[in-house]
Amino acid sequence: MRIVLAAAALACGILLLPQAATSREVWQATRMLLPGDTLRADDAKPLELPPSRERPGLIAADRPVVGLEVKQRIAAGAALSERDIGARDLVRASQPVRVLWKTGGITLELQGRALESGPAGAEVRISNPRSGRTIRAIVVAEGTAEIKADQGDEDR
Numbered sequence: 001m002r003i004v005l006a007a008a009a010l011a012c013g014i015l016l017l018p019q020a021a022t023s024r025e026v027w028q029a030t031r032m033l034l035p036g037d038t039l040r041a042d043d044a045k046p047l048e049l050p051p052s053r054e055r056p057g058l059i060a061a062d063r064p065v066v067g068l069e070v071k072q073r074i075a076a077g078a079a080l081s082e083r084d085i086g087a088r089d090l091v092r093a094s095q096p097v098r099v100l101w102k103t104g105g106i107t108l109e110l111q112g113r114a115l116e117s118g119p120a121g122a123e124v125r126i127s128n129p130r131s132g133r134t135i136r137a138i139v140v141a142e143g144t145a146e147i148k149a150d151q152g153d154e155d156r
Contacts, residue, residue, distance in 0.1 A: 023050045025061035026079050033074040038088060039065050047079060057081040069119075087119035091139045097126050099137055101147045112137075112145075 028047035037043070046061035059065060059080045069088040074080065091097055091114045101108040112126040118139045126135050126145060137145035 023048050024054075025049070026058045027061055027063075027065055029074045029076055029078050029080060031076050033070045033084075035070055035072055037070040039068050039070065039085065041066050044080060049079060053079075055081075057083060059085070089117040089119050090142045091118050091122075091124055091145060093117045095143065097137075098144045099126055099128075099135070099147060100140075100144065114145075 025046045026049050027044040030043055030045050033039070033043060044065055049058065059082065065080065065085060067088070068085045070084065071086055072084055074084050078084075093114050093116050095114050097112045097114045099110050099112045101110070110128065110130070112128050112135070115125040115127055115134065118124040120139050120141070122139050123136050124139055124145060126137055127133075128135055135147060137147045140146045
């Protein structure tokens with residue numbers, strides 16, 4: 001079938017050229033990156049990626065990555081993927097956390113221990129060492145999470 005179409009196209013004076021797949025630019029690590037590193041401008045450079053090396057989740061070079069946090073080890077020369085980097089965690093698992101509980105005009109503060117890590121806006125579980133209960137709070141700043149009055153304990 002393909003030969004017949006090509007012959008027919010030649011008979012009509014039409015030149016058929018194979019469609020060239022287009023490459024795109026993605027970010028590539030310039031050095032070994034370790035979990036917890038914050039990406040600087042010299043940690044990544046654009047890489048023209050041929051279609052044969054394309055895979056889901058690679059980060060396009062037109063997307064800013066400076067200031068994002070490395071989530072897993074990345075070898076020098078590797079293309080950066082969504083799994084590899086993300087928003088910087090402001091609360092880290094097993095670290096002390098300042099927890100604010102706000103209702104009306106009252107704010108209560110307690111110390112807890114984060115059970116998971118999270119960036120600003122993420123909901124994380126926090127252990128209250130005094131009561132032994134686990135609460136959920138929203139990360140609002142470095143080492144700080146907030147419980148809104150309508151949120152409650154996980155154990156209820």
